[in-house]
Amino acid sequence: xxxxxxxSELLDRSKYExxxxxDVRGIxxxxxxxxxxxxxxxxxxxxxxGHQFIEDAIEKGASVIFGERDLTPLKVxxxxxxxxxKFLAKLTGAFYEFPYRKHKIIGITGTNGKTTTSFxxxxxxxxxxYSCALFGSVQNYVNGHKRTALNTTPxxxxxxxxxxxxxxxxxxxxxxxxxxxxxxxEGIYFDYCLFTNLTHDHLDYHKSMEDYFxxxxxxxxxxxxxxxxxxxxxxxxxxxxxxxxxxxVNILTFGDLKTxxxxxxxxxxxxxxxxxxxxxxxxxxxxxxxxxxxxxxxxALAYLTAxxxxxxxxxxxxxxxxxxxxxxxFEFVESKGNPTVIIDYGHTPDAIFHCLTTxxxxxxxxxxxxxxxxxxxxxxxxxEMIRIxxxxxxxxxxxxxxxxxxxxxxxxxELNILQAENGNQKGEIVSDRTLAIKKAWxxxxxxxxxxxxxxxxxxxxxxxxxxxxxxRQTVELLINN
Ligand SMILES: CC(=O)N[C@H]1[C@@H](OP(=O)(O)OP(=O)(O)OC[C@H]2O[C@@H](n3ccc(=O)[nH]c3=O)[C@H](O)[C@@H]2O)O[C@H](CO)[C@@H](O)[C@@H]1O[C@H](C)C(=O)N[C@@H](C)C(=O)N[C@H](CCC(=O)O)C(=O)O
Ligand SMILES: Nc1ncnc2c1ncn2[C@@H]1O[C@H](COP(=O)(O)OP(=O)(O)OP(=O)(O)O)[C@@H](O)[C@H]1O
Numbered sequence: 083x084x085x086x087x088x089x090s091e092l093l094d095r096s097k098y099e100x101x102x103x104x105d106v107r108g109i110x111x112x113x114x115x116x117x118x119x120x121x122x123x124x125x126x127x128x129x130x131x132g133h134q135f136i137e138d139a140i141e142k143g144a145s146v147i148f149g150e151r152d153l154t155p156l157k158v159x160x161x162x163x164x165x166x167x168k169f170l171a172k173l174t175g176a177f178y179e180f181p182y183r184k185h186k187i188i189g190i191t192g193t194n195g196k197t198t199t200s201f202x203x204x205x206x207x208x209x210x211x212y213s214c215a216l217f218g219s220v221q222n223y224v225n226g227h228k229r230t231a232l233n234t235t236p237x238x239x240x241x242x243x244x245x246x247x248x249x250x251x252x253x254x255x256x257x258x259x260x261x262x263x264x265x266x267x268e269g270i271y272f273d274y275c276l277f278t279n280l281t282h283d284h285l286d287y288h289k290s291m292e293d294y295f296x297x298x299x300x301x302x303x304x305x306x307x308x309x310x311x312x313x314x315x316x317x318x319x320x321x322x323x324x325x326x327x328x329x330x331v332n333i334l335t336f337g338d339l340k341t342x343x344x345x346x347x348x349x350x351x352x353x354x355x356x357x358x359x360x361x362x363x364x365x366x367x368x369x370x371x372x373x374x375x376x377x378x379x380x381x382a383l384a385y386l387t388a389x390x391x392x393x394x395x396x397x398x399x400x401x402x403x404x405x406x407x408x409x410x411x412f413e414f415v416e417s418k419g420n421p422t423v424i425i426d427y428g429h430t431p432d433a434i435f436h437c438l439t440t441x442x443x444x445x446x447x448x449x450x451x452x453x454x455x456x457x458x459x460x461x462x463x464x465x466e467m468i469r470i471x472x473x474x475x476x477x478x479x480x481x482x483x484x485x486x487x488x489x490x491x492x493x494x495x496e497l498n499i500l501q502a503e504n505g506n507q508k509g510e511i512v513s514d515r516t517l518a519i520k521k522a523w524x525x526x527x528x529x530x531x532x533x534x535x536x537x538x539x540x541x542x543x544x545x546x547x548x549x550x551x552x553x554r555q556t557v558e559l560l561i562n563n
Pocket of ligand 2: 219
């Protein structure tokens with residue numbers, strides 16, 4: 083594509099008219115991936131500064147460079163832009179001819195429940211006959227095919243590539259706060275934006291809950307004029323979001339007040355929570371196949387959105403019965419005569435609270451809990467997670483999750499301090515995750531429930547004693563021995 087055409091909607095003509103005829107064959111922000119004729123956008127990142135790799139990009143064949151710094155003339159044209167991240171997203175959108183415009187776009191944000199709500203909504207829409215792409219943390223789905231997901235919200239290059247390839251009528255995407263703050267969805271306008279909840283997480287990145295909230299709120303500024311915000315107002319931040327948006331966009335709310343569009347009237351909590359809801363003048367009984375009141379909230383948001391899209395109530399209730407769950411979210415591993423094991427991705431205080439409480443509601447005799455913390459990630463949530471586990475479970479094992487840049491000795495030292503300050507005598511530190519699971523397995527009896535939280539079905543990144551690849555495989559090994 084000629085540079086002039088590519089930039090016509092993005093920059094003032096004076097910035098590029100001398101180079102209008104340059105042919106741009108692709109776009110990259112990673113010099114290692116640049117090919118002949120590509121545009122390279124230099125981004126100042128968290129670890130590195132892309133401006134350092136400009137020469138590298140030129141050597142690989144870049145035909146034009148964009149960046150934020152004033153630079154001495156280069157071998158190829160250099161165009162300075164205000165904000166490289168925003169520009170990369172807009173440039174990629176233009177390169178793929180604004181592919182979001184071909185689809186109905188649904189963005190889901192919030193601390194917990196994005197993946198579950200997105201899977202439920204995809205299921206609802208597909209059962210109603212719509213084709214549906216999904217971009218999220220478990221996997222991406224495009225034109226009915228699965229692809230590996232590297233980030234919850236893909237980079238703008240990957241995102242626009244997938245939007246361009248997708249022939250799906252609807253595209254559902256999980257939008258993380260990192261994705262929003264790094265402008266990965268810049269230039270994309272949404273038909274629906276959903277807000278699940280906001281609780282303690284990512285305060286290593288956002289510094290305060292207010293800052294975290296304001297980042298999430300940015301997504302709702304990208305609603306189309308005809309778009310709708312679907313908000314869980316039971317959550318205090320959801321309520322705040324509603325007040326912030328009131329009068330500026332269409333809003334639908336799920337909550338426990340008469341003024342809510344979908345009102346939670348009652349919830350009967352046993353293993354499969356049944357919820358009685360009022361939708362306008364209609365009474366709806368939701369019974370998600372996934373246990374827990376939190377999954378009623380997820381199902382309610384998906385239901386409200388699908389109804390607004392036009393799917394009939396009876397179709398939705400019928401398809402909810404066939405929902406087969408989400409990989410690694412309250413995933414049962416059951417075997418005769420053994421304890422029940424639940425593998426769950428929960429890695430926030432609120433998530434483990436909901437998970438363990440659901441175990442109690444399901445009639446677990448004793449609750450065993452195996453969990454750890456990601457190295458280099460929000461350390462302020464750790465004490466609360468231990469306090470919740472110590473209060474609800476009968477026995478808990480603190481172990482390792484992905485260590486990232488932290489070394490094992492340092493993590494174990496931290497676990498010891500955290501346990502001494504926040505735990506109780508029910509807790510024990512077993513740093514090898516597979517051995518922690520084994521210990522829980524050996525102590526628990528039939529009728530007890532073992533919760534292994536934090537990783538879902540993610541692959542282990544550390545080397546452990548049992549040579550398994552994830553929590554599920556570890557449990558299966560123990561069952562079969
Ligand atoms: C801290 C963080 O979020 N980093 C994200 C960010 O990377 P960055 O821009 O800071 O990259 P950097 O390594 O500093 O490099 C700067 C620039 O130099 C370029 N470079 C680098 C080396 C080189 O040789 N040549 C070169 O050109 C890089 O391509 C980049 O453009 O932008 C990248 C592209 O969009 C992301 O892939 C990357 O996500 C990393 C991998 C990550 O793990 N992020 C996590 C925290 C994240 O985003 N998580 C959320 C979900 C959170 C949740 O809900 O749990 C998500 O949406 O996935
Ligand atoms: N509505 C909810 N409220 C509180 N906790 C929830 C809710 N939904 C799910 N959870 C818990 O959070 C965990 C992660 O759920 P899910 O993957 O759906 O959320 P997510 O927002 O995609 O998370 P992440 O951003 O970490 O990928 C679940 O395994 C469960 O323990």
